[in-house]
Amino acid sequence: MPEAAVRAAVPEDAPEIARIQLVTWRTAYADLLGEQALAELETTAEQQWAEAIAHPATTVYVATEGVHTVGFCVAGPAPEEEVASASGELPEDAGRTGLIATILVEPRWGRRGHGGRLLHSAAQGLRRQQKDRGISWVAESDSASLSFFRRAGWRPDGTVRTLDTGERRLREVRLTGQLDIELVG
Structure with a gap:
């Protein structure tokens, strides 16, 4: 197997990140999101990823295998509205909480440890920012992602929350866990 690695994204990665997101969403989430959301993604994803890469408070990571970009992750401080309870109250550790906004690995590169490496790298980056707990939102029906986070010790x-995609309503659960994640194997 060619060497696998994770690095911070650069602006030139935006088109490939957008491609991976579109392929993965079409493969894994089409029934959850609907065609309208996927069509909108086609026209906006590359620009949105260029903006995310340039954003000073977040880091976009890319997973590579040999010369191929195979997945990505974005992490940064958790905004208050993301870490607050349903009633709007902030936990005591709100300022020390990071957000893993997304982790996606293109399906054809799955089951090779890329997701774990991305989560580990994002957690290390958040710890360097003085964060000691992380959160992430996952579709309630996405058993693969829920299982992935559970293996890392994260729990609902x-x-x-419920998101409106324009065609469907998507229910997500918030997961939380420590950022002292260790890679196994």
Whole structure:
């Protein structure tokens, strides 16, 4: 197997990140999101990823295998509205909480440890920012992602939200866990 690695994204990565997101969403989430959301993604994703890469408070990571970019992750400080309870109250550790906004690995590169390496790198980056707990939102029906985070020791904290994709309503659960993640194997 060619060498696998994770690095911070650069502006030139935006088109490939957008491509991976579109392929992965079409493969894994088409039924959850609907065609309208996927069509909108086609026209906006590359620009959105260029903006995310340039954003000073977040880091976009890319997973590579040999010369191929195979996945990505974005992490940064958790905004108050993301870490607050359903009633709007902030936990004591709100300022020390990071957000893993997304982790996606293109399906054909799955089951090769790329997701774990991305999560580990993002957690290390958040720890360097003085964060000691992380959160992430995952579709309630996405058993693969829920299982991935559970293996990392992250659990639902009881908070849910519903997103409107224009065609469907997507229910997400908030997961939380420590950032002292160790890679195994």
